[in-house]
Every structure is written in structure tokens, then in C-alpha cells.
Amino acid sequence: MGCSSCSTGKDGQPKGCKNNGTCGTDGCNKLTVFDWLSDVELPGGQKAFDCVEVRFKNSRKEFFRNTEQLTLSIGDIVATEASPGHDIGMVTLTGELVRVQMKKKNTDPASKEIPKVYRKASQKDIDVWQAAREREDAMKVKARQIAIRLKLKMKISDIEFQGDASKAVFYYTAEERVDFRQLIKEFAYEFKTRIEMRQIGFRQEAARLGGIGSCGRELCCSTWLTDFRTVKTSAARYQQLSLNPLKLAGQCGKLKCCLNYELDTYLEALKDFPRQDQKLTTQKGDAVCQKIDIFKGKLWYAYEKEYNNWIELDTDAVKEILKAQREKNPVASLEEFTSEIPVEKAEFSNAFGQDSLTRFDKPKRKKPKNKRKSNKHKKSKKNNANS
Template sequence: MEKSKEHIVHVGCDRGLCHQAVGRQDKQLNTYDWLADVPGNPYTTDLVEVQFKHTRKGYYHNVNNLDLKKGDIVAVEASPGHDIGVVTLTGRLVKLQLKKVNIKSPDDIKRIYRIARENDIQKWREAQAREHSTMIESRKIAKGLGLDMKIGDVEYQGDGNKAIFYYIADERVDFRQLIKDLAVAFHVRIEMKQIGARQEAGRIGGTGPCGRELCCATWMKNFSSVSTNAARFQDISLNPQKLAGMCAKLKCCLNYEVDDYVEAGKQLPGKDIILQTQDGDYHLFKNDILAGLCTYSTDKNIAVNCETITAERAKTIIEMNKRGEKPVSLTHDEGKKAEPKPHIDLAGGDISRFDKAKKKKKKKNKPNNNRQPNDKKEAKDAK
């Protein structure tokens, strides 16, 4: 007997994935480089993608022809000074990323100076350590000036000479005095950058109700507007608590499948059309859009005598009603007799079981040796 072969479980790189293409998983918006194991791919272009804090990314020219790969910490050109970031993508895919972020001007693409030295990394770590305290202090300064804004995050440049303050505001804010006060308080160059609630959620990160990490913190770069029409097309209940994401805005994932639902919804009959049969009139109760099924009820407001038919069958009945004809029922035409539906017991079993007479069981007289004679006859026979 030959021994049975053991089942091999492929995980990670064994499934054909290149470990060099994955990169570090502690970086948000990580891009899998499908061309990482192609010979000569990193040398097809000198463009390199560099990621900074959270979801901020930049694209730079490798003018010094450095041997860069994913995960390398580099010093890049900034205004003023230099910044420190991590290489997240090299090779041909960088050009495709440029198209996504709509970078057309060559002036937006700066240079990579060098691979970060030990003192560069030390200054970078020290600047990062001051970010949280700077954010708390800046919020107090903005509140003291009476500005209607929220400072959600602070990011120091790698050399510590500049700080970017990310803020959220519903209306236009005059923060000229705020910039002066922040410059005096922290002795750095100040840059104010307005972001929306979705961008803030992407920078903070978190886990969505689906159990996965937020899309805005993992792969989404451009945010499109989401309206309640996306929920209506998919026949989703308009419950604000369920439709809202971690950013208190409508979930971005409502737009993922809305196009398929719109196309499938065109094949369904109108919601206000009443189907007339010999049994009575039927009103649309609900639709299974992707399956192409329609459920009709004899009552307009509640589910009564519900029947589920296909969209093609519903359109056939609509055409018959236009000609003045009425089918026997939703599922049968004029010439066909509707078969009586069997009764269904929701509790299980056959409903006719209650009609069967129960057989009475005969009691068997068992001898009892401990019984005492009560009458005279039994006493006489006992003698």
C-alpha cells in the first residue's frame, strides 16, 4: 500500500506572493507591488513613492541612483530643509500611482537626498515625540481665540523645522492670528492644512462594522461623495446609525456595488404598478434586486398572502392587464388551473395529525401478591 500524500497548505509567499512586494504592514495605504519579482523592474524609472505619517505620501526622483527597496528610510527634499519618510513603492507601478493622484506638474516631484543616517533618524524620532503635546497645546490656543475649528493631528517635518497642523472646519476660518501664536509657542514654521471627516478617520484608523480595517486607512486615496440615493438603489433601510461610518458620514462602501444594483433594478417592474389577477389585486411588497425576484402582497401596507415571482413573470402579467386579461393567479395563467397549496405546519409535522383518533391503550392487570382480601367471598375462597 502506498502512503497517501500529505496535503500541503500554502501560506503567504508560498501561494506565489513575493515577500518583497508586501512591505511593512504598519504603514497605511500599503500597495502590493505585483512587479517586485520581475528582473529590472526597480530600474525602469527613477520615481519612488515615499510615505510619511499616516496616509500622507509623496513621489520623488531618485537622482543619485540609490539602491532603494520597500522599507528603506530616506531623507527627501522639503521646503525648507529635508523630511524623513519610508519607501513604499518602486518601479513601474509608481507611474500608475501618479495618475491616480493627478500629479501633472514636474515641479511637484522633488528629489531624494540619501538614505537616512543615524542622526537623521534620531531627530525624526524626537520630532515625532513632540507631536501629541503640540496638538493638545494648539487646541487650547485655538479655543482661546474663539475659532470654530478642530485640530485633529499634528505632523512634524523630519528635521523638526516645520509642523503641519491638520484641522477640520465647517466654515471658512481666519487663522492668521493662530499661525502667529503657534509660531511663537513652538518656534517652528507653521502650515495649516484643512481635511474632511473622512480624511481624519483615515489618519486615525480603526475597525469598521464589517470587522475589517477602515478602507480609508488601508487603500482608499480619493474620496467620492456618497448620497442616500446609493442606499435607496440597494433597498437598504435608511437608518442613520447603520449607514454612518466611523467618521459620522455615510459609509464609502455604499458606492461599491451601487452600479450593479442600478443595472439590475432596470429589469424590475415599477413599484407603483398593481398586478390584477382573478384572485385579487397585488401590490409590490419587496424586491430581491440581484436575484430578480419580486414579492407581492394583497395588502398595500402589510404582508398578506405574499407571492414571490420573477421579474419576467411580473412583466408578463402587466402586459396581460394592459390587454384587459387577468391570469388565474400570479403563478398561473388563464388556461391553467392553479393547484391547491398544501397546508404547511410552521411548528413542523403533518397538520392532519390532529384528525387521527388516538388509540386507547388497554391496561394490563398485573397480579399483586400484597393485596388484602376485602370482601367475604374472597376471604372464603382463601380458606
């Protein structure tokens, strides 16, 4: 968590606003953009950009045109155009950086289809919005019960109310096409509002629900990652990872997004390595690559029909062998290029008795001798001496 009010408490829950990243201070939100042009004044005669960026429920952002010339700043709650009615959101960006964001999202700033900002939200608008959001959790439980009763192969992951509480969007995931005509009828009868069903992917579902990854930290998609790039199994192969689906898959069931984080570095390092599918031709025979170590710059080769005997080579040696191979002057054998470095054994001294297994045990107490038995033994000795 980024802000002080949302910092983690003793039990792992946010000790401040308890909104799991959607606090009013806007410091721990993954969709927040730093406005580094906020203190820079526009040149004389230039008008400010008339579009603003508005965030809704920490999951989506949209662009709106400020036709009323309202004085808006980051953090303002505004009422925006929706179909039907209006929606309530928070302004996340204003000024020239909005133009950059629109270009990044392939949105035309001159388009007439950009919706409008109606006004700054009044207290009544905020009260209706908050009351609608408080209904979402209870509705989610009831909606899942109805879907299970109708035996639909789908999972309702989240519900988002429109700002004026006139419509509710149900986000769901499904592997196949779902006929939810009867489901919408029952939802409309049960919740007394307009219903919209919106299908999302499994990665978007994991971003909405959140969780803890195998690294022990919060999921990247629910904290800072805003776009989902394609992750292929070749990313795991380039990084010499075992193709184990249980280890490579995230909570969404897809390949982990973090497989792409270091992929470019591995691809850059592999440029110095020769092709692994290329055989090394020597006078002793052809050798095939069995394994590589990117960090150490080593390759292991084995002669054909002698796959149990691996020979370690560095990249420079392999390049030299390939050069001789191209010149049709193959080397005698791979063993000529192996460099065996003797491993020095470390000697440990027992200066403080650290290798003793009983150094932490309590010393045993000596048993006191039985005085009666010792006296009897002395008397028997005296009697034997007198006799």
C-alpha cells in the same frame, strides 16, 4: 494588523511596535503596495524608471525623482526635497510600477515640477525626525487648548512635523470658514517653529484617528481604504435599508463607505425586476407595488383602496401580467398567479428530556421524618387498643 510584531495583544493593543499600523517592517501599512515586478529583470538596454514613491506618516504618499541615481529599495529611509528644508520618508515603491501609480494619480512622469530625492537618511537625520515625531502628541493637546481659549469653531485632529523639524503641519476640520491669524501667532510663539494650517474633510479625519466600526472591526478608512468615493442615500434605497441616519452614518458623521461595497451586486440583481412605480392593470382593478425581496425574487402588490391586503408574486408572474397588459388583454386578477405552498410543521420528540425546564435543577432532598412524633403516634394507638 498584518505583521507579526503588530499583531493584536490581550487588551486589543498592538503587542509589538505599538505604532498602530506604522511599524518599520511595513507589513501592516494600508499604503503599502506589493511590488510583483521586483524579481523581473528589465530588457537589455532599458534604463530603470528614475522616480520612486515615498510615504510619510501613514497618511500621504508622494513621487520623487532619483536624480542622484541612488540604489533604493522598498523600506529605505530617504531625505527628500521640501519647502523649505528637507523631509524624511520611507520608500514604498520603485521601478516600473511607480509609472503605473503616477498614471493612476494623473501625474506626468516627464514633469519638471517633481521634487528630488537628496540622499539616503543618515542616523542624525533619523534622530531629528524621531525627536520631532515624539513632540506631536503633546503639541496636539496644547494646540487644542489654545483653539478653545480663542473660541474658534474648529477641531485640530492631527499634527505632522517635517523631517528636519523646521515646520509643523496642523490638520483641522471645520464646518465654516475660520480666521486663525491670531491662532498662528500663538502657535508660532508657543512651539517655536513654522506653522502651516491644512483643512481636511471628516472622512480624512476618521482615517487619521482610527477606531472601531459598528461591525466590530477597525475602520476601513484607517486600515486599507485609500480613496473616498461619494456615497449617496440611493445606495441604501437600492439595498432595501431603512433610512436611519444613526445606522447609516459612520464615525465621520457621513454615510458609511461600506454602502458601496455590494451596491453593484444589488443593481445587477434589480435588472431582473420590473419597475416598482409601474402599476399592474387587471380586470379586478389596478395594483401598486408595496415591497420587494431581492434575495427571494418576490414582489408584493395591493389593489388600490385595499392597501392592507398584500398579494405575493414572483418576477416571472409580474412579467407575464405586464405582457398581457401591453397587449391590451389584462388578466382577471392577481390571485390567479399566487402560489401558496403549505408549510410543514416540524415535530419534535422528547427523547432526551430536552424540553424540561427543570432538567438542570438539583433534586430536592426528602425531609427525614421526626422519630419522636412517630413513636408518640404508635404509643397512642396501643393505648387506644388496650382500652
